[in-house]
Amino acid sequence: MSFAIPNFLPAAPEIVVLTMACVVLMVDLFIKKEQRFFTYLLSQATILLALLATLWVASDATELTFNNGYIRDSMGDWLKIFILIITATVFLYSRQYLKDRNIDKGEYYVLGLFAMLGMMIMVSAWNFLNLYLGLELMSLSLYAMVAFDRNSAKASEAAMKYFVLGAIASGMLLYGMSILYGLTGTLNIADVQQQLTTVPEGLDIAVVFGLVFMLVGIAFKLGAVPFHMWLPDVYHGAPTSVTLFIGSAPKIAAFAMVMRLLVSGLGPLHEHWQTMLIILAVLSIGIGNIVAIAQTNIKRMLAYSTISHVGFILLGILAGTKVGFASAMFYTIIYAFMSLGAFGLIVILSHKGFEAENLEDFKGLNDRSPWLAAMMLLILFSMAGVPPTVGFYAKLVVLQAIVNIDLVWLAVYAVLLSVIGAFYYLRVIKLMYFDKPDTQQYIKTSIDVSAVISVNGLLMLALGLFPGALMAICLAAMN
């Protein structure tokens, strides 16, 4: 039999990450605990190399390789770049936190790199099988990271819940995929799409049956209501450095999964999944925003706020237009950065033996550190969607996309609920600026962390003033 060697070049970023993750793993075995900084540096170097590799192979053309199971297109390139930047920032924020809690083992970085690899695989999967494997690689690493602090009962509980629910979700997704495979006889996303445009009479209900299972799996992974139960518990229970990771980069990967599965693969079924996504989005925005008001733990509050943001992302996708997808991509990227900043600040404010996880811990932050308070202010304003921060623009483009397909009621509903949602963001700001602090303890931050958090916060403002460039990227990626 003849076999053509696949073109490995487009997959260069993945190959670099896999190789380097193994190197980091081995190196970490041979160095002493005091030299853990070296593992950290090596992980950052890996990300930098992968970033260079991504930029090196990036082009406007679309390439398929590995028996058409792998796709490299401009959407994939951009999403990968953002995933890499976010992971690097996560490592940077969490280093001190891990050290203070005595869990700064090399495995944190190795598992982080593997999770990142899973996300990159998901982003450029062009085959149900590869997509599923990428998802599992990511989830498995994340489960382990949640359980990382073995002395914390809360973390173990969260990991257990995450694991069981995640396994059910994967099962659902796999079941949906196998039904569609049975009906179309192919796993390749482009072929599935082609097969589904001409569904024989009587089989369409079976196709929708498969779609439902797939959608349940996706909704679980995204954390959309009514499949959101794991989210608050996991965000709350996991070490904050891990929450920081789970809350940011995987959302981008999940967005890519939705784009590949629903939009590319099941594109012909748009009218079916549009209705389902409307239900998911309405519930997510409603429950996310309303329940968040009742939370006193800021990690839980941000978890519910995640749910409502996921609703917004779904709004952009369900529009089903090019502008809609681009706005959803814009929203996802912005959301990942907002959540990176918000959880990053929780990590920074925590120190040895103390978690800044309750709302009270943010009291009078302005007196203790005006600069950090200002950064938190920008990030929270952005989450609430207050102009001129970028969160406003992100919400605006998504709503525009919805209005353009004549779903005005949905847009009005989303706006009303975000006004309700603004309350709990503003409450944190009130605590930071108008309440007296309980302690006057000095907040110590190292120079690299404060530099990056400043960039992170100011980015919210800068992108809000000049959103054109990023939006242009998103629009170009949808071609």
Next chain:
Amino acid sequence: MVLAAVGVITVRNPVHAALFLVLTFFTAAALWLLMEAEFLGIVLVLVYVGAVMVLFLFVVMMLDINVAKMREGFMRLLPLGILVAVVMVVEMLIVVGAKTFRIDPPAPSPLEVSNTKALGNVLYTDYVYAFEIAAAILLVAMIAAISLTHRRRAGTKHQRPSDQIRVKRNDRVRLVKMKSEKK
């Protein structure tokens, strides 16, 4: 197979339940063989019956699980469980029906084609990417399992070979001069 599966969840003795599960796997393997998927049938027997179930039996026999305690509340929840299951099955049948999935059985393949060989042909060629990812997943599982369970216990006794070799006579043997006792 259905009978065996029912057996798994109804018998009281966990060892019997595990054995019923073995029977379920065997019948499933037989189904695969009937569908001319020899490789899947053989792998099912080898992996599940051979490895997974034996491990499972070990665990069941080693841990003395208190069955009575686990069964508490079973009878109370049973009607609810059955109701939910029946409703789900009926719903699915109404929505989809058996007719929808009625696809003609595949034509029997020519005798000389071995599907083990066919699988082998594509596994490292067309599906090499998926194969590599699966390998990475297994590696992650290993790292995770080790880092989550491996801990250095205080108070365990180790041998230190280097110290043993480096030992000198003077460290261990002390010559003591004693005066000879007078009789």
